[in-house]
Amino acid sequence: MPYVTVKMLEGRTEEQKKALVEKVTAAVSETSNAPVENVVVFIEEMPKNHYAVAGKRFSDQ
Amino acid sequence: MPYVTVKMLEGRTEEQKKALVEKVTAAVSETSNAPVENVVVFIEEMPKNHYAVAGKRFSDQ
Amino acid sequence: MPYVTVKMLEGRTEEQKKALVEKVTAAVSETSNAPVENVVVFIEEMPKNHYAVAGKRFSDQ
Amino acid sequence: MPYVTVKMLEGRTEEQKKALVEKVTAAVSETSNAPVENVVVFIEEMPKNHYAVAGKRFSDQ
Amino acid sequence: MPYVTVKMLEGRTEEQKKALVEKVTAAVSETSNAPVENVVVFIEEMPKNHYAVAGKRFSDQ
Amino acid sequence: MPYVTVKMLEGRTEEQKKALVEKVTAAVSETSNAPVENVVVFIEEMPKNHYAVAGKRFSDQ
Numbered sequence: 560m561p562y563v564t565v566k567m568l569e570g571r572t573e574e575q576k577k578a579l580v581e582k583v584t585a586a587v588s589e590t591s592n593a594p595v596e597n598v599v600v601f602i603e604e605m606p607k608n609h610y611a612v613a614g615k616r617f618s619d620q
Numbered sequence: 621m622p623y624v625t626v627k628m629l630e631g632r633t634e635e636q637k638k639a640l641v642e643k644v645t646a647a648v649s650e651t652s653n654a655p656v657e658n659v660v661v662f663i664e665e666m667p668k669n670h671y672a673v674a675g676k677r678f679s680d681q
Numbered sequence: 682m683p684y685v686t687v688k689m690l691e692g693r694t695e696e697q698k699k700a701l702v703e704k705v706t707a708a709v710s711e712t713s714n715a716p717v718e719n720v721v722v723f724i725e726e727m728p729k730n731h732y733a734v735a736g737k738r739f740s741d742q
Numbered sequence: 743m744p745y746v747t748v749k750m751l752e753g754r755t756e757e758q759k760k761a762l763v764e765k766v767t768a769a770v771s772e773t774s775n776a777p778v779e780n781v782v783v784f785i786e787e788m789p790k791n792h793y794a795v796a797g798k799r800f801s802d803q
Numbered sequence: 804m805p806y807v808t809v810k811m812l813e814g815r816t817e818e819q820k821k822a823l824v825e826k827v828t829a830a831v832s833e834t835s836n837a838p839v840e841n842v843v844v845f846i847e848e849m850p851k852n853h854y855a856v857a858g859k860r861f862s863d864q
Numbered sequence: 865m866p867y868v869t870v871k872m873l874e875g876r877t878e879e880q881k882k883a884l885v886e887k888v889t890a891a892v893s894e895t896s897n898a899p900v901e902n903v904v905v906f907i908e909e910m911p912k913n914h915y916a917v918a919g920k921r922f923s924d925q
Contacts, residue, residue: 560750560795562684563766566845567744567774575773576669577680582769583746584675590762591754595674601627602670608820609846612743613839614828619821621734622689623867624705628682628713634852636712638863643708644685645858651701652693656857662810663853673682688906698791699802706797717796723749724792730878731907735900736889741882745806759913760924767919778918784871785914804872804917807888811866815896823895827868830887834880835872856865 560597561587568617569604576602621658622648629678630665637663682719683709690739691726698724743780744770751800752787759785804841805831812861813848820846865902866892873922874909881907 563583571579584598608618624644632640645659669679685705693701706720730740746766754762767781791801807827815823828842852862868888876884889903913923 562749564747564749565744565770565774566746567776571774573669573679575775577677579770579773580672580677581675582773583766584672586765586769587748587762590758590765591748591750592758593750598674600672600675601666604670605845608817609848611824611828611844613842614825614844616821616824618817622687624688625686626709626713627684627686628715632713634862636714637852638860640709640712641855641860642858643712644705645855647704647708648687648701651697651704652687652689653697654689659857661855661858662849665853695791695801699799702794702799703797706794720796722794722797723788726792727906730881731909733885733889733905735903736886736905738882738885740878756913756923760921763916763921764919767916781918783916783919784910787914806871808869808871809866809892809896810868811896811898819895819897823892826891826895827888830891831870831884834884834887835870835876836880837872 560599561591561593562599562601563587564601564603566603566605568610569606571604621660622652622654623660623662624648625662625664627664627666629671630667632665682721683713683715684721684723685709686723686725688725688727690732691728693726743782744774744776745782745784746770747784747786749786749788751793752789754787804843805835805837806843806845807831808845808847810847810849812854813850815848865904866896866898867904867906868892869906869908871908871910873915874911876909 580600588595641661649656702722710717763783771778832839885905893900
């Protein structure tokens with residue numbers, strides 16, 4: 560039962576999220592030998608002011 | 621100092637969340653031998669479009 | 682389908698972990714209205730040198 | 743820069759993990775429009791005594 | 804490439820979050836020997852009704 | 865009560881981890897207005913075969 564969390568900046572469309580969940584589930588199932596029914600995917604979106612690389616938030620760039 | 625995170629679909633009432641936090645804290649304290657004062661509980665709610673089982677999001681069902 | 686993560690210092694016995702998982706599952710099921718079959722529990726253990734309060738690791742006390 | 747965490751029971755081979763990371767990265771990049779270089783994957787393995795469904799740990803089954 | 808997550812109650816100003824990200828990045832870079840460019844910081848805010856110590860949520864105090 | 869998690873490749877010395885925890889705690893306390901006593905730091909180490917950027921694990925480079 561793999562549990563997959565995808566953390567990314569907010570802004571993807573529902574179509575993109577739907578496709579992401581389908582393709583990631585297939586990729587995990589195929590390579591980990593877990594049946595598709597057992598794969599769980601969580602999406603976590605970050606706003607730009609809560610994400611920083613090199614000490615600089617994306618909202619400050 | 622156990623730290624407990626409960627991740628679930630959004631939609632529970634405040635009464636349910638209050639009871640969940642109380643009962644989970646008691647269960648963890650009793651079984652882990654940590655005093656109640658040291659138990660921390662975080663609730664994380666997921667929207668239906670960010671949670672998928674078997675490649676299908678709950679918002680697509 | 683609540684997903685519960687319990688993070689705590691290493692050192693509990695298998696008996697304690699078994700009881701913790703049973704009691705926490707019951708507490709979450711009862712208060713969130715999710716069937717017991719849908720409750721998932723993860724235990725994460727921390728060594729004393731990877732956990733600090735007030736800037737002091739437990740291995741340094 | 744999507745960050746992907748795959749949490750699963752321990753026991754996969756290095757070949758499986760290598761393939762998982764490659765396929766998941768491709769799936770996320772393709773569907774989220776993020777360049778492959780920006781996709782980060784973390785694997786987290788769980789021992790059987792730290793993972794329970796329906797109040798029963800996999801080590802107790 | 805250290806990845807830092809700071810989880811705290813909501814309510815800090817943008818100025819505070821900006822300073823937090825800068826200072827934490829510097830502290831991690833300096834002590835872990837990772838270049839500043841490789842340090843990633845995520846902020847996660849909790850509402851008062853999703854955070855409890857000793858079985859009592861902050862929204863119930 | 866900010867909770868800080870620092871995830872990084874394994875290999876730092878105890879001295880580095882001790883300094884990291886101290887400096888990060890000071891940085892978070894100073895910028896978030898939380899007393900030092902309330903800042904909690906967790907360190908999570910990753911092995912090279914469980915961490916990938918651009919689809920390539922660090923153990924495969």
